Amino acid sequence: MSTASPTFSPLYRQIKRLLVQSLGAGEWKPGQAIPSEVELASRYGVSQGTVRKAMDELADENLVVRRQGKGTFVATHDEEVHLVRFLRLFPNDGQAQYPQSRLLEVKRARAPSDIARVLDLKAGDGIVVIRRLLVFGGEPTVFDDIALPASLFRGLDAATLTAHHGSLYTLFESKFGTRMIRADERIRALAADEAAASALEVPVGTPLLCVDRVAYTYGDRPVEFRRGLYRTDKHHYRNSLS
Amino acid sequence: MSTASPTFSPLYRQIKRLLVQSLGAGEWKPGQAIPSEVELASRYGVSQGTVRKAMDELADENLVVRRQGKGTFVATHDEEVHLVRFLRLFPNDGQAQYPQSRLLEVKRARAPSDIARVLDLKAGDGIVVIRRLLVFGGEPTVFDDIALPASLFRGLDAATLTAHHGSLYTLFESKFGTRMIRADERIRALAADEAAASALEVPVGTPLLCVDRVAYTYGDRPVEFRRGLYRTDKHHYRNSLS
DNA sequence: TAGTGGTCTAGACCACACG
DNA sequence: GTGTGGTCTAGACCACTAC
Numbered sequence: 134m135s136t137a138s139p140t141f142s143p144l145y146r147q148i149k150r151l152l153v154q155s156l157g158a159g160e161w162k163p164g165q166a167i168p169s170e171v172e173l174a175s176r177y178g179v180s181q182g183t184v185r186k187a188m189d190e191l192a193d194e195n196l197v198v199r200r201q202g203k204g205t206f207v208a209t210h211d212e213e214v215h216l217v218r219f220l221r222l223f224p225n226d227g228q229a230q231y232p233q234s235r236l237l238e239v240k241r242a243r244a245p246s247d248i249a250r251v252l253d254l255k256a257g258d259g260i261v262v263i264r265r266l267l268v269f270g271g272e273p274t275v276f277d278d279i280a281l282p283a284s285l286f287r288g289l290d291a292a293t294l295t296a297h298h299g300s301l302y303t304l305f306e307s308k309f310g311t312r313m314i315r316a317d318e319r320i321r322a323l324a325a326d327e328a329a330a331s332a333l334e335v336p337v338g339t340p341l342l343c344v345d346r347v348a349y350t351y352g353d354r355p356v357e358f359r360r361g362l363y364r365t366d367k368h369h370y371r372n373s374l375s
Numbered sequence: 376m377s378t379a380s381p382t383f384s385p386l387y388r389q390i391k392r393l394l395v396q397s398l399g400a401g402e403w404k405p406g407q408a409i410p411s412e413v414e415l416a417s418r419y420g421v422s423q424g425t426v427r428k429a430m431d432e433l434a435d436e437n438l439v440v441r442r443q444g445k446g447t448f449v450a451t452h453d454e455e456v457h458l459v460r461f462l463r464l465f466p467n468d469g470q471a472q473y474p475q476s477r478l479l480e481v482k483r484a485r486a487p488s489d490i491a492r493v494l495d496l497k498a499g500d501g502i503v504v505i506r507r508l509l510v511f512g513g514e515p516t517v518f519d520d521i522a523l524p525a526s527l528f529r530g531l532d533a534a535t536l537t538a539h540h541g542s543l544y545t546l547f548e549s550k551f552g553t554r555m556i557r558a559d560e561r562i563r564a565l566a567a568d569e570a571a572a573s574a575l576e577v578p579v580g581t582p583l584l585c586v587d588r589v590a591y592t593y594g595d596r597p598v599e600f601r602r603g604l605y606r607t608d609k610h611h612y613r614n615s616l617s
Numbered sequence: 618t619a620g621t622g623g624t625c626t627a628g629a630c631c632a633c634a635c636g
Numbered sequence: 637g638t639g640t641g642g643t644c645t646a647g648a649c650c651a652c653t654a655c
Contacts, residue, residue, distance in 0.1 A: 444652030
């Protein structure tokens with residue numbers, strides 16, 4: 134606790150960093166309870182209030198979930214609300230509904246340089262490529278092209294994917310130990326090419342949203358690049374600014 | 376401090392509500408300092424910690440800005456960083472630059488029912504309509520169509536707009552006392568019609584982002600509806616998910 | 618030096634879940 | 637009842653700003 138160095142950070146942030154390390158190392162698994170605040174306080178030799186402030190930030194960032202009277206739990210993609218937490222697509226009218234996923238292709242490949250760059254790999258490193266369609270009420274709406282580092286997803290194949298029910302991120306965290314924490318998206322408008330048009334059942338040239346997403350796990354390590362093409366005739370992408 | 380009623384809220388939230396009321400009533404103007412935490416604590420008869428927790432949330436929501444050693448200030452759209460706080464458009468490569476605004480039209484009109492609905496007006500109530508273009512480095516990129524309740528923006532005309540330098544929201548808060556706090560956006564892809572194509576200097580049919588925004592002031596009162604058409608050949612809309 | 622926000626502590630009590 | 641997180645308090649000290 135020396136005086137302010139260029140890298141000074143308050144105690145509660147140091148505690149937070151330790152907690153994130155433990156989470157990233159898998160010391161506590163998704164869905165499991167974390168030790169209570171008083172226990173962590175005594176473990177780290179700080180007051181409960183300091184642990185609480187660290188935990189406040191972790192809860193804000195959706196790394197943990199607190200349940201009054203029960204404890205604090207490692208966040209999961211399993212929960213109802215979070216099944217499609219990262220999909221910002223909503224119907225223009227009517228109730229939101231869960232999409233069906235239609236798997237189109239799974240293959241191994243070598244990372245081209247642009248994908249290698251965003252995934253922090255070397256060009257030519259192995260990746261897994263998943264192509265799939267999200268279907269809302271019978272209507273194909275999202276055409277996804279997903280790239281993952283092969284090293285983290287050994288054994289991921291069509292059988293695994295089709296056997297799984299729920300979101301991809303649920304599968305990734307339960308079967309491959311990789312939990313997606315946050316993501317950045319870049320959105321453009323483009324005209325459907327032949328592949329997209331036939332998959333989404335629209336005329337070639339139809340304007341689509343092109344959503345490029347990089348998803349990160351603990352410690353801001355990028356572990357997924359995905360390009361999604363969205364039909365927006367009956368749906369829209371929703372965002373809140375503050 | 377009665378026991379938990381259906382509308383129970385902790386003390387610090389009650390304090391927060393009082394503070395938001397004062398902000399909304401204009402008791403402290405944008406840019407001005409708010410009374411210190413100890414003063415507010417004694418005013419409301421609570422501890423400094425409780426005021427602090429209320430203020431924490433207000434700072435998170437960008438309603439106030441805290442400066443260590445100086446005080447807490449009502450947030451403003453003036454600050455460098457926030458000049459285009461609500462514009463999520465970034466160049467595909469190169470440094471972000473501030474856009475120039477080119478005013479196309481200002482007029483008074485009657486609110487059609489759809490706009491009346493989102494602005495919480497009655498159909499036929501007076502509105503102000505602004506059409507403008509945002510130009511980045513000489514390239515027209517955003518075509519905005521903005522609707523405001525006339526009752527809140529008396530005297531807003533072309534002269535006022537052209538005389539003003541800085542963002543629209545800076546003008547709204549400094550000249551009309553309406554501060555935009557947050558906004559919701561809905562994004563679609565569509566093909567440029569003739570008006571958009573000529574304004575944005577692209578061929579008719581070019582895919583564009585269509586960004587519908589509703590902006591809110593204190594107390595979640597909607598005070599602006601805006602439809603923006605974005606060229607995304609050299610820019611993209613950026614978003615962070617967590 | 619005085620005043621502000623920022624951190625940390627210790628302890629009290631409340632609300633909730635579970636046995 | 638016991639243990640958990642949630643709130644509230646009071647007081648100490650630190651870091652920054654202004655005079």
